[in-house]
Amino acid sequence: MTSVVLTTAAVVAVAEPAWAxxxxxxxxxxxxxxxxxGTLVGTVAATSAPFPVGxxxxxxFQYIGGNNTACSATARPVTQIAISGITTTAGALTVDPATVRRIGTNKIAFDLPTSAYPATDSNGDPSTVNYDGLVLLGDQSVAKWSVCVYDTDSTVASTLLAAGTYTLAQKPVITSIVPAASAAGGGQSITVNGTGLGSATTTTTASIDGVPxxxxxxxxxxxxxxxxxxxHAAGTNLDLVVTAPGGKVSSLDPDNNGLPEDNDNSTADTPIPFSYSNGITISPNTSALGTTVDVDIVGAGFSQLSFDPNGDPYDANAHVFLVNGKYDAATNRGVAECGAVSVVNDTELICTLDLSLYALDPATSLPASPNGPIAEGAYILTIVANGGPGVGVGAAPTMVSSSATFTVASY
Structure with missing residues (x-):
């Protein structure tokens, strides 16, 4: 494939008449x-037939800038890219002929050139970085190129058949994510700052560890x-990936240079990891003294849990406990268990909380003495992966959040 050589040497621009x-x-x-x-598909009006059989x-690709505002009347010689300030004054790049395919008399397909065409740094100079034999582009400038289709590659006798435009987009960069964390159930509004992240008229998508x-x-x-x-289930050091017109960028390589952290002594090279906490939200979050209520719980990772089917609070399966304060497998297991758990999907489950009688002793998980309704107060609904006692497996709750407060009230 023909490549473009970036150089600061002056190129004499010769004005060429534009095809009428x-x-x-x-x-x-x-x-x-x-x-x-990638492959581009170019189409002209169905009533035209500029690409006959055979x-x-x-x-x-011809750069739009300086004296070059449209496709030239004939194919141009492949030229160097001359940089003057931030203006490219000449440049043409021929698509690999082996990738050009005639789809019909009015439609062609061709691969994008994989050479740089061109990339410049913030000073307008050609920018490449050599790293372990790889040539990496520096900061990209936004630039427009004419896409010119000729009947032959002759620079003196070819005929311009069709012309369009292709815009070189700025490579995206991430500078910050505020906040860089969310509860497992999602729903957190975040702001991603940087450059080249798209515009209101282009398509930008983003995901965190694959979750859109x-x-x-x-x-x-x-x-x-x-x-x-x-x-998303709780986790740390997750990558937020943005796909913008200028390509992809990961928050774990936020300056998008492909180099290891701080290899280029750039503060922007420090990864910006995203994290999900073990948070759940519940509805309703309050009920009257002595009642029974079905609770809808939203979070993540529920499909991985196997919930106790027998009502044994010490069972090694998962449980939903109503805890007075912070859950502790050995000393503070909760005052009630939310039973009859139905897992709707990975992010939602429903259980039944009986507040009417048989309060549990939080230290033993046995019926409290004297027994009776759950007392008034604010509790925390807590999901644990393993209800077994002690400080080994199951000692730490799978999910717990202060936002999952459940209040038993006297109304």
């Missing part, structure tokens, strides 16, 4: 990162977006 009436070429994707792999068109963010709203200047987290 090229057919408009509509691309299936009109914006993307430099050097991206022909293989030549496709060129929802309600994603990108700022007009592409410097931030807001979104809402989805449910």
């Amino acid at each position: 009436d090229p057919l408009p070429l509509t691309l299936n994707v009109s914006v993307g990162p430099s050097g991206a792999r 022909t293989t068109p030549t496709v060129q 963010l929802t309600n994603l709203q990108v700022a007009a200047n592409g410097s931030s977006f807001t979104a809402v987290t989805g449910p």
